[in-house]
């Protein structure tokens with residue numbers, strides 16, 4: 500477990516024992532320059548193996564929270580407990596163009612005798628084994644995101660964070676990737692925090708959808724639907740509407 504906290508923490512510790520949660524965020528506050536707080540005393544718990552979707556209007560602090568959880572941004576007020584093994588996938592694949600796909604997947608990993616086999620196995624899992632020798636610039640957008648997912652999974656993270664990973668893809672590729680992630684999560688069962696603007700994506704994939712507003716959680720919605728989920732299920736539509744309402748999107 501990795502604990503990131505402010506030097507002078509003024510709030511009480513988390514109510515949930517950190518050992519029982521993959522992620523425990525307590526009283527997290529973030530302010531840029533002298534502006535208003537982007538995160539304002541935020542509390543969030545994610546259980547091991549739980550899939551949580553994080554939604555909120557543009558500028559509501561989703562990426563800020565992710566950056567603080569991943570350690571990219573310092574925690575200056577409040578605290579964050581999370582596993583040591585964390586992987587992040589961003590909207591763009593961030594592959595190194597001068598390394599082949601398989602080499603990107605195992606970048607920073609120990610170069611032992613099994614390294615190539617590990618890369619091939621995970622590329623197989625994401626449906627990209629046939630492109631393992633390719634250069635990243637020759638990949639389609641969907642293939643590049645598959646490679647980015649493979650690079651995250653090869654690390655066997657306890658927490659996988661996905662920051663709008665399918666936002667730049669066409670509708671069909673996005674659907675394929677959503678199904679892929681659903682299958683990977685069923686197999687790997689790491690905790691997942693998925694930042695998305697897409698309420699359908701949240702209902703399709705997540706155990707819980709959390710909506711940020713004014714630096715806090717406005718809605719924390721459990722989605723106890725059986726899997727695999729279908730957009731045509733009437734209950735799917737109900738959860739979708741609840742989330743749209745929480746985001747302030749109404750039919751006129």
Ligand SMILES: Nc1ncnc2c1ncn2[C@@H]1O[C@H](COP(=O)(O)OP(=O)(O)OP(=O)(O)O)[C@@H](O)[C@H]1O
Nearest residue numbers: 531532537555556557558559560561562563564696
């Ligand atoms: N480094 C920074 N300096 C100043 N302001 C920042 C910085 N990073 C983020 N902000 C501000 O903090 C607020 C939250 O930004 P953040 O990127 O977390 O929002 P978001 O919910 O991820 O938005 P989007 O959905 O548009 O990606 C925004 O008003 C943004 O302008």
